[in-house]
Amino acid sequence: MDVPQRKQSATTASRVFDAMRHDLVNGRFAAGEKVAINGLKEQYKVGLSPLREALNRLAAYGLLVQENQRGFRVPRLDRRELDDVAGMRRELEGMALERAILNGDAEWESELLAAAHRLKRADLSPTKVDEWEQLHTRFHSTLVAPCGSVWLLRFIDQLHDQFDRYRRMAPGAPEVRKILDAQHGELVELALERDVKAARGLLEDHIDRSYQVAMGSCK
Amino acid sequence: MDVPQRKQSATTASRVFDAMRHDLVNGRFAAGEKVAINGLKEQYKVGLSPLREALNRLAAYGLLVQENQRGFRVPRLDRRELDDVAGMRRELEGMALERAILNGDAEWESELLAAAHRLKRADLSPTKVDEWEQLHTRFHSTLVAPCGSVWLLRFIDQLHDQFDRYRRMAPGAPEVRKILDAQHGELVELALERDVKAARGLLEDHIDRSYQVAMGSCK
DNA sequence: TGTTGTTATAAAATCGATTATTGTGCTTAG
């Protein structure tokens, strides 16, 4: 079928925002480093104005810190901040999952199964980490999608980006990874069975284990 | 005593951000209206670059909607969005208050009493609405301040701004206002008594009544 | 030696002008 939706043609600023968001979340910038605007200009092949607009958005989003008259810097990896982010993820994603299970329809069940399947198949190829990450994000976002609150989803996305900054910087932990991957499947099962309590409990445990891994990035 | 803290001298962009945030929250812009950048340039007496940077931040913050290639617009007042915002306020501020009561020290108790008192005294002069609003925001922010989570406080601020956009557009409701004002005092009492359950219940009721008032702005 | 003041340098912020895109009204073909 046709796709008549008007394709929001991207501006330079929005492309830079997307690219930098991705790079920041995936640890392409050293934590705590001052952002060299002129360097970025070349790195992303753009002019100053769209670049600065992107940096301003990223700062408002929380992936950069803006200090008046002295530019932007990448936030440090701080143990207490990670605690905060992980704790908030537990609360908010737990809340969202409960609501999603109550609201989710048959279409959601299908998409959830699909997302879990794609994720399961993808993690066999260890070369394409980026692709796996994208599917992983997609899975978690699908899981809570029908929670009914736009703002809750917005906050969760934001926290997810923050959390992943830590996780991506941390050394890998294959044995834990195995457990985490298995939990994705179990989450789907519990969601389809509409077992609100158990699902929430498992998700919180899932986040907690990821948190243990992510802690490897700071101290 | 001296104040040796380096005073983050403001940039034009950050001043415009603050001013526009204030104006947007207080309904100085018609909901749904397209933002005329050239008009704002004159209104705030600034150049294009800092203005656009401020608009980008406001969009990332949620007080403006950015549509690529066709500028910025003030979000509409939508009943379902208000429901969402109010619901999230209940959840997040309730959560924050519980934690604040558990963590808050003697210093917090003093500040809370002070904030409540200032607010109570201020609402006698109905001319200076802006001043009252500021004290009101300050009170609610003091109430949850020691919750221990920077991110939770950040989300609450953001929701507060969204909520106030609706409340400030709604017609006044003097009788309800009276109840709401009384509740501020009661909240302090319950907080000092460390009655977590009751305080949370009252805060949720408080938000709910405000929500009833705010609904007057849309349908 | 440590402190303060001064200048040079680098970088951030801002301006004015240019380019690209969208929306509008008119024209014309069906």
Next chain:
DNA sequence: CTAAGCACAATAATCGATTTTATAACAACA
């Protein structure tokens, strides 16, 4: 009378250059 196409006007986005501000290096002085 409707709809598609085309210019033109309006406005959003971007560029290149300038101004402002902070940082660093150095000198003079206590």
